[in-house]
Amino acid sequence: MNAVVANAPVNESPSPINSGPAHRLRRPQAAGAAMLALCVVGAAIYWAAAGRYRESTEDAYVDGNVVSVTSQVSGVVTAIGADNTDFVDAGTIMVKLDDIDASLALSRAEAQLARTVRQVRVQYAMAEQARANLELRRVELGKAKADLIRRQALVASGAISGEEVKHAEEAIRTATAGLGVASQQLAGSEALIDRTSIASHPEVLTAASQVRDAYVAAYRTAVPAPVTGLVTKRNVQVGQKINPGMPLMSVVPLDHLWVNANFKESQLRHIRMGQPVTLIADVYGSDVVYRGTVVGQDAGTGSAFSLLPAQNATGNWIKVVQRVPIRIALDSQQIAQHPLQLGLSMKVSVDTGQRHGSRLMTHGSPGHGYQTDVFAHELASADALVDKIIATNQ
Numbered sequence: 001m002n003a004v005v006a007n008a009p010v011n012e013s014p015s016p017i018n019s020g021p022a023h024r025l026r027r028p029q030a031a032g033a034a035m036l037a038l039c040v041v042g043a044a045i046y047w048a049a050a051g052r053y054r055e056s057t058e059d060a061y062v063d064g065n066v067v068s069v070t071s072q073v074s075g076v077v078t079a080i081g082a083d084n085t086d087f088v089d090a091g092t093i094m095v096k097l098d099d100i101d102a103s104l105a106l107s108r109a110e111a112q113l114a115r116t117v118r119q120v121r122v123q124y125a126m127a128e129q130a131r132a133n134l135e136l137r138r139v140e141l142g143k144a145k146a147d148l149i150r151r152q153a154l155v156a157s158g159a160i161s162g163e164e165v166k167h168a169e170e171a172i173r174t175a176t177a178g179l180g181v182a183s184q185q186l187a188g189s190e191a192l193i194d195r196t197s198i199a200s201h202p203e204v205l206t207a208a209s210q211v212r213d214a215y216v217a218a219y220r221t222a223v224p225a226p227v228t229g230l231v232t233k234r235n236v237q238v239g240q241k242i243n244p245g246m247p248l249m250s251v252v253p254l255d256h257l258w259v260n261a262n263f264k265e266s267q268l269r270h271i272r273m274g275q276p277v278t279l280i281a282d283v284y285g286s287d288v289v290y291r292g293t294v295v296g297q298d299a300g301t302g303s304a305f306s307l308l309p310a311q312n313a314t315g316n317w318i319k320v321v322q323r324v325p326i327r328i329a330l331d332s333q334q335i336a337q338h339p340l341q342l343g344l345s346m347k348v349s350v351d352t353g354q355r356h357g358s359r360l361m362t363h364g365s366p367g368h369g370y371q372t373d374v375f376a377h378e379l380a381s382a383d384a385l386v387d388k389i390i391a392t393n394q
Contacts, residue, residue: 272357
């Protein structure tokens with residue numbers, strides 16, 4: 001019995017570490033936990049190093065200038081020079097109006113200027129005539145005085161009568177009065193031309209201004225594009241009667257765009273002017289990363305400038321997180337390489353590591369201005385036309 005018991009096999013319980021199925025299940029769990037721990041640690045390190053210096057939003061859109069093409073005079077449209085999606089340069093004629101009335105008005109103004117120049121020439125001639133008449137009256141007065149002296153010498157000898165002396169005295173008074181009249185006539189003539197030339201005479205200047213007005217009115221029957229860009233929103237047709245200020249179409253300069261990023265009010269604390277920004281457009285995806293700069297924040301939230309702003313004092317109040325538009329300037333070279341259009345969605349990430357700048361623009365901050373010189377030369381040809389008319393009739 002003892003030998004049998006001694007030689008019997010011993011049943012040992014299986015070790016949990018060496019068990020097959022349980023061991024295979026616990027190894028992936030341990031690996032997953034390790035990976036999760038690594039991810040958490042990596043995320044914490046990223047947030048501590050860079051993440052806490054980032055403010056991001058996808059509520060951002062490309063914005064730019066939409067320049068209206070308008071006419072400064074009324075008229076009937078006879079031609080349209082561009083349509084939607086066309087690219088035009090600044091100064092390109094976009095719309096032409098019927099210019100018959102303006103041309104006739106210009107012709108009348110030119111004729112009036114020529115007539116005025118000739119009338120002013122007459123005034124100068126009359127002034128010279130008045131000077132000659134004044135000199136003539138002086139000579140007559142001197143002659144009358146000499147005759148009186150001779151007669152006074154002869155009256156004592158009885159060679160002439162006293163009546164002739166009286167006639168000589170009357171002649172002096174007549175010549176004196178004539179001299180006074182001539183002097184006043186000369187003063188009146190000189191008052192019309194004193195310290196002026198024909199070109200600077202007030203009457204000529206008035207007629208010249210009428211020529212310029214008529215010329216500019218005729219010039220403005222051709223409506224130019226104020227800026228270079230793509231044409232959009234055309235709503236004018238041939239034959240349509242338009243009035244001054246009516247928007248005919250728009251031109252969008254796509255070489256100067258920016259992004260309006262709407263950040264939550266809780267994200268504005270560390271956003272400053274001048275901070276670098278990275279942007280990704282949905283149209284290109286992550287293959288193209290734009291570089292930008294924060295240039296300013298709007299004066300209020302979007303709801304503050306809405307058509308019907310909220311009146312929270314009149315009823316039950318529910319807090320809604322507000323957003324403030326932040327303007328981000330884009331690199332013009334990147335825009336040229338990868339063009340953008342108004343309204344495209346952008347993903348924006350602002351690096352807020354540098355926080356010494358100002359949140360809002362203050363006095364002395366550089367602003368943004370726009371100008372066009374398309375209309376600066378309207379009077380250049382008008383002045384040349386005026387000078388030509390004056391020289392021809394002078």
